[in-house]
């Protein structure tokens with residue numbers, strides 16, 4: 549198996565919202581905000597090339613910016629073009645060639661690329677995999693989750709219902725070597741996507757396990773327990789998840805894959821007495 553990083557979109561988020569309870573006096577030391585307090589973000593995605601020739605995408609990003617209202621585009625400083633198609637084209641991969649899509653969760657900046665502006669599936673041959681709990685959350689009509697799963701995401705899930713395959717926790721290995729594991733916190737149904745052994749584009753000869761954590765650890769600056777986004781639906785679960793997983797990630801040399809880091813696609817981390825966890829080796833991709 550081989551993973552190749554892709555930039556799906558670039559956008560910006562409120563710096564305070566990205567670091568939750570931590571005051572700006574601290575987070576501005578490692579993240580520079582603009583005059584509107586926005587910090588740069590990427591919607592990162594990955595091309596997955598399986599040993600049997602199947603091709604998949606991990607995440608679709610925000611999708612075509614035309615999806616969004618002018619207000620939303622301005623608010624998120626969304627680039628005018630959806631970068632994912634260009635990134636795939638550079639690799640010679642067509643939309644038709646994508647056999648499956650994995651989503652960590654169904655927020656707009658992860659699932660936004662599933663459907664095109666005409667209401668058709670962007671990737672016509674792709675089956676879509678998420679944790680069963682996340683599909684249930686999208687379909688729950690829970691008014692408290694209105695902001696998490698707005699009408700356009702619900703509409704996407706209705707239109708693509710026959711292509712969406714909920715992955716139950718009892719059988720998390722939905723493809724050989726790829727697991728969808730519970731990573732609650734940012735959302736109730738979020739998945740951590742674990743690859744038991746994969747090559748990484750640009751790193752010759754390296755075979756590593758890798759874990760995509762969705763928004764439980766969106767950037768290289770979210771390694772400390774308390775550094776978590778204000779968008780987390782269940783903040784303490786995010787911390788509990790980090791407490792459970794980070795020791796293993798550090799000890800076993802798992803490559804941590806970042807969903808929104810504007811500079812890095814991933815990193816290997818080390819435990820640290822003072823700072824909890826620190827970057828051991830950063831992976832910035834080969835773009």
Ligand SMILES: [Zn+2]
Pocket residue numbers: 655657658763807808
């Ligand atoms: Zn996100």
